[in-house]
Amino acid sequence: MSQVSTIDWQIATVRSIHVESPRVKLFTLELPAETPFRAGQHFDVRLTASDGYQAQRSYSVSSSPEPAPNPTSIEFAVELIADGEVSSYFHEAVEVGDQIEIRGPIGGHFTWSPIAAKPVMMIAGGSGIAPIMSMIRHRSNADVIKKTPMLLMFSARTEADMLFAAELESIAVNDPDFHLIVALTRSEEVASGNRPFRHLRRIDGPMIESALSNLATHPSRSYICGGSSFVEAMANHLLDLGIPNNSIRTERFGP
Amino acid sequence: MINNKFFGRKRAEPARPIPPGQYLEDGFPVLSAGPTQRVDKATWNFSIEIGDDTVGTWTWDALNALPQTDLHTDLHCVTKWSKQDTDWRGVTIDALLADAGVQPPAGFVMASSDGGYTTNVPSADVIDGKGLLVHTYDGEPLEAEHGGPVRLLIPHLYLWKSAKWIRSLKFMDKDEPGFWERYGYHMYGDPWREQRYTND
Structure with a gap:
């Protein structure tokens, strides 16, 4: 290589x-x-x-x-x-x-391809969704009978700050193996409609633990992308929940 | 290619020139390929290997008992930020080799860290005061997210060569790619020659 x-x-x-x-x-x-x-x-x-x-x-x-x-x-x-x-x-x-x-x-470490059927977890903060969106779209396009079970926890400030919202929700509604959990950190209330995936607080350990119940097994790999302090906090939550260190891949930006 | 509508922002003149393609950063960004490692100083140790032989192993206390060196230097990260005037304290690789009673080997070095990270450099780039194990940044114990308790520091190369959570240096005859080098990052990584990626 x-x-x-x-x-x-x-x-x-x-x-x-x-x-x-x-x-x-x-x-x-x-x-x-x-x-x-x-x-x-x-x-x-x-x-x-x-x-x-x-x-x-x-x-x-x-x-x-x-x-x-x-x-x-x-x-x-x-x-x-x-x-x-x-x-x-x-x-x-x-x-x-x-x-x-x-x-x-x-780069080549923070990459994913749908070769393994084992579940994966994604945690994105703000525009940290970008590389993960590529993976999600790649998964949607994959020519396989059963798609890899995937859990996305997505933290954004408000409803309006949530990138790719319509596309993600469409996948979540139509694909039983794609699980979307949204955490809005600066939103007083859910904007409108029936939004079953919303939490109005930062992603924390209990939220991750509960979200993981959507997967049949612990994720074989976890990807975290976002600002530096966000990624630091999320990686620590995963370690505290017993997710193996070497199954967690991170990409950090900003000071 | 000129971008006609791009003017750059009003830039303060750096204290010293910074390498091509870099910008000055006041903060200290954290970039790691995985979680911050949880390293216990009580059980931490560091080894130097030459080929297949371990020639020295140091505990936290043994490292601190060696002659300490202060270093004032600039940092350059391949993700484009540079940080000037940083202060470090630690032990030179020269002092570790002297303590082990061995001459600096020629060839190359593979640095290995907790969490499985590795990176390669020529031996010449860690001796003669060019490489240190550092445990103190800006007068304070080095924070875990910056590689504490002990990281390698080779400030004349891009910062990915300065492995966090360092556990061993292995001297070897032939160069081998480390973690990022296998993903297409440069085998040497000189920021002044902008050696970011393979064959730059």
């Missing part, structure tokens, strides 16, 4: 921009060549100002690796960060048709 050639910079073209939440926009980039990737991997983005100044950031792909093996576009979620020079460029300046330098795919 270490024998692969250089990961070259390539010029991608912005094909669509979607306002997904008050603070997150989804960008679909068309790649200049077919680029296989695995669900959970990320790409690096490089911006260059006219004075030569450059900034690079990493963004997880939220789209599915399909059509396998050679997708020609990727979607990623950009959260607007206070004073974020790259995120503010994406939110305020980028338009459809603009070109962006990217390279990837990168």
Whole structure:
């Protein structure tokens, strides 16, 4: 695996921009060549100002690796960060048709493919849903008789901040082996309608323990993605519940 | 390629230059591939192996009994942040090798940690004061999420080479990829040459 050639910079073209939440926009980039990737991997983005100044950031792909093996576009979620020079460029300046330098795919530990039927657990905080969304979509596209049992615990500030809400709820309603638990941390009450998956508090140990009862066995693997302190807290909850250390994979962003 | 509408933010001039593609970070981000390891100082030990031979093993107390070195340095993480002016205290790999009574071997080193993490570097990059086992950051015991009680620190390479929760260094004749290196990260990882990924 270490024998692969250089990961070259390539010029991608912005094909669509979607306002997904008050603070997150989804960008679909068309790649200049077919680029296989695995669900959970990320790409690096490089911006260059006219004075030569450059900034690079990493963004997880939220789209599915399909059509396998050679997708020609990727979607990623950009959260607007206070004073974020790259995120503010994406939110305020980028338009459809603009070109962006990217390279990837990168990373390989925080990836999942539906080869094993053993249950998996996902815990996402905010825009940490992005690489997990790629895995969920990959699972939905998998050509298998019985899909891998999957539990997603998703923490967001409010209903409006919950990315991919309609898509996730549709899967949860239609797929008996996909279990969705949502924790809204800054919401006074459930917005509207019959929302059976909602908790109005942070994800804690008892909530995880109860959610795990949706799976027939302990998850064979758990994926946690989100801000640093969120991931730290969630990983500690899992360890406290007896989930083996080496079955937990994490991806952390932000200070 | 120039991004016409990109100007960068008003940037404070760093105290010293930072490597290409990096930005200055005031905080101390935590990036780990798995959970923070729970390491008990009472049972912790650290070993140096040369080939198949263990040439030295140190407990927490034994490590602290060795000559201590203070290091003021900058950090560079492959995820693009750099942090300047950090202060560390620990024991040089030179001091550990001297305590074991062995000469620094040529070749390469594989660092191994609690939780199964590994990373590889040339031997030359951990000797002559370039590599330390550190237990103190900014005058305080190193926090678990930053690799405490003891992590490796090789600050002239990207920070993934500075293995958290360090348990052993194995000197070996041939280079082998560690954890991230097997996933396509660079075998050496010099931030000044922007060696992020394989063959950069």
